[in-house]
Amino acid sequence: MNKTERLLAIVMELQRSKLLTADELAETLGVSARTIYRDMQALSEAGVPVIGETGSGYSLMEGYFLPPISFSVEEAVSLLLGAEFIEKRFDPAFRHSARSSRRKIEAILSGPIRQETNRIQGSIRLLQKDETVTMTEKVNLGIIREAMLESKKIRFTYHKRVAESDGNRVTARTVSPFGLAHDEQNGWLLLAFCDLREDIRHFRVSRISDLTVTQDTFQAPDNFNLQSYRPKDTRSIWVRAIFNPEITDKVEEANHYYMEAAESKEDGYHVAFRVRQPEELLSWILGWGADVVVTEPESFKNRVREEIEKMKERY
Template identity: 45%
Template sequence: MNRTDRLLAILLELQRQRNVRACDLADLFETSQRTIYRDMQALSEAGVPVVAVPGKGYALVDGYFLPPVAFSADEAASLLLGSRYVAKQFDEEYSRLAMTASAKIEAVLPESVRKQTDRLCAGIALFESQPDLRPDERETEEKIKQLRRSILEEKRIAFTYSARYRQLARDEDVNTQREVDPYGLVHTNGAWYLVGWCHLRGDRRHFRLERIQSLTRLSQSFVRPDDFSLQQERKEPPIEVQLLFGAHLEAWVKEERSFFTVLEERREEGFYVKLRVRHEAEVLPWLLRWGGGVRVLAPEELRQRVLAEAQAIISANTPI
């Protein structure tokens, strides 16, 4: 962190807390107390009304640096919780930026609003599923860093991709070499996806990061379409999947619902669920976990695939 950034960060820290000790600032910014003393002198010379309170540390004169934006406690809590989620779920760089954003938000809150916000945030906890990153999660983090740079600089990438739906369909070409113009990243249901133009398929595609291997950045540049949006609808019509679960499974299906779910209804004959998928095999692993508790109403091709998979399971587990 350069000195200018540190001075601004110190100012924000003084605004966020009533009194701050030089030793705490030195620990926070990983520098010496002598450097902090010099920074405080620089702030004073720049016209910032910093006062030293014996035994308590540094503080700003009341009324200085009034916030240009007024947040309600609920608004501030929403922003802070969002920043904390990003800090826990995203890569190291975005975690650092999220914590910096949190500090800036807290810095502009009046004391009364800050206390209400603290109470609201104290009632909600965000826990990490794994305190330490698994090897595959570390790989995903590295991929995100590479992809973010390629997206920003609009550089084409190349990688080997394993399409799981092809594996389930027992196709031979499971692994394919791709060249892609990366448009954006999407995080959903605990997984990261790359959205971009696939030159092999000649169309826009979604790639799950765990299935991307040997990622490299190419020299070719591209221009992302002006009308591109991560929220836009796909061009090809999705496949509609209709399922009927036993009524006793309703609560469990809702708790572990598929990412592709678009409709759920409680009916006399059971619990009805409608999905929209790109490929039938995408939903196959989720279907198989329910065993005989689910019946495929449509499409017929998926029903036949479930039957074939069930027969394969029986064959694989039949004693020789």
């Protein structure tokens, strides 16, 4: 990165972060703090309104913005794909903003860059789930997002895939929504403090129904940070199974979330799972038919047998 590129990068970082120290800028740009001091002097001499606050860092005078900048093909494709992802996976408000952003980006691209960007973008496709499920998630996402902005609790009916210890799969929940996360296997997940469980819980947005915003407000804990948050691992039950060696590659590709270890042996592909309840694996195990045998625990082996007997009665 030459000096001109570095000066532009400094201004962009200050526009994005508002206030940064010389050490923070130096670490981001891979230079020394002394270099940053010289760059700040150069920016000031060039008329960029940089404000230095002793003990705090550098910032830009409020209202100062860089003029429109140009994008490389790779940068343009990255931004347009990101906008497409948001357009497909977020609620209507964000979908509208993403579509508007995409049009603005396309409008400032030069002719050759736009042609090359269209060519590359045309060779990449973002697949999405069934539209009915996706639309349900989008509606829920919009309501949840508004509730988070207003710091209001939400109430909904939650449909669990596996029944609780009391046998119920459907429960009414009132929660304080702390954040949203997207997982390729589970889709959108709501992280919230659940009044019923008196702890932070995860809820798949697609399993939420009858969602409403209450008038009760909440305040997230000062020490809660969505980016660094890691859920408690409560999986304590081990399930082991042996798969037909001929489908080893398929099992590996499936890459089930609960898989902890796997090893190919003479008698087959041995896989160990760690779960909260073995029932969480039942449908997935049955989906492999005769190509898998559960070896432990014995209680889960019996549960698989019971389900097979029920299936035989239907046929």
